Amino acid sequence: MGASLLRLHFHDCFVQGCDGSILLDATPTIDSEKTALPNNNSARGFEVIDMIKAEVDKACGGKPVVSCADILAVAARDSVVALGGPSWEVQLGRRDSTSASRTTANNDIPSPFMDLPALKSSFQKQGLNERDLVALSGGHTIGFSQCQFFRNRIFNETADNIDAEFARERRASCFAGSGDANLGSLDGSPARFDGSYFKNLVEKKGLLHSDQALFAGGSTDSVVKGYGSNNGRSFWFDFASSMVKMGNIKPLTGNLGQIRVNCRKVNA
Numbered sequence: 001m002g003a004s005l006l007r008l009h010f011h012d013c014f015v016q017g018c019d020g021s022i023l024l025d026a027t028p029t030i031d032s033e034k035t036a037l038p039n040n041n042s043a044r045g046f047e048v049i050d051m052i053k054a055e056v057d058k059a060c061g062g063k064p065v066v067s068c069a070d071i072l073a074v075a076a077r078d079s080v081v082a083l084g085g086p087s088w089e090v091q092l093g094r095r096d097s098t099s100a101s102r103t104t105a106n107n108d109i110p111s112p113f114m115d116l117p118a119l120k121s122s123f124q125k126q127g128l129n130e131r132d133l134v135a136l137s138g139g140h141t142i143g144f145s146q147c148q149f150f151r152n153r154i155f156n157e158t159a160d161n162i163d164a165e166f167a168r169e170r171r172a173s174c175f176a177g178s179g180d181a182n183l184g185s186l187d188g189s190p191a192r193f194d195g196s197y198f199k200n201l202v203e204k205k206g207l208l209h210s211d212q213a214l215f216a217g218g219s220t221d222s223v224v225k226g227y228g229s230n231n232g233r234s235f236w237f238d239f240a241s242s243m244v245k246m247g248n249i250k251p252l253t254g255n256l257g258q259i260r261v262n263c264r265k266v267n268a
Helices: 002-013 046-059 068-082 102-108 116-124 130-141 151-156 164-171 196-202 221-228 230-247
Strands: 144-146 183-185
Touching: 002 046, 002 068, 002 130, 002 230, 046 068, 068 230, 116 130, 130 196, 130 221, 130 230, 151 164, 196 221, 221 230
Parallel strands: none
Antiparallel strands: 144 183
16 A cells, blocks of 8 residues: 555645645535546545544544644655655644645646656646656656556557567556556566666656656656666655655645544534
């Protein structure tokens, strides 16, 4: 579940800031982000967040003291650590939103079909630079993607952008006309947080078009090469620092927002 929990925090922060809006279920007044294209039948781990919330409230004397947004941020860090990745100090004090935006989720969460200029622009909109883009994309060193998101890449992209043998292997479980939900690992060690994602990109073995876009003759090539060498040390350091930066996107603090009793609902 580690990659999924990391992704929940990422998809939360890119929509209205890191405010737990991704956790809200649909109601007549909440336009849930769960059914937005990047999340529908894809984002998962909501039940795990519910379980964590119950345990945290218990530890806080049965009261909602810690926000769902903070729980997402800490769960993302702890997931990375549990899978062998770096640790960082998570800044706390975010409060939870009382709204969600499916439209913003559709517009602002980066798509797996994006090329480099679109990715850069998507991250710039959140105050994140090119190095943050490459470092945070390295989160794809863990987890899987559904066939529908990489089918076009393995069937239609040319040999100058995808390793032919790699494409052939992927076509064994992702078919031209079926298997939308079949999973492919984002790198060769999907349960280990390491630097192999970047080595794959140099070998033209990025699973998603948006992955390979980071190493395709553009301005991010040198960063990818650097992260793939020196045992991934610079990647670890930059990933941790970019996660802190992403976790600081437009938080609700002070009297803004609320501390939700139930992460799925706005307080009555």
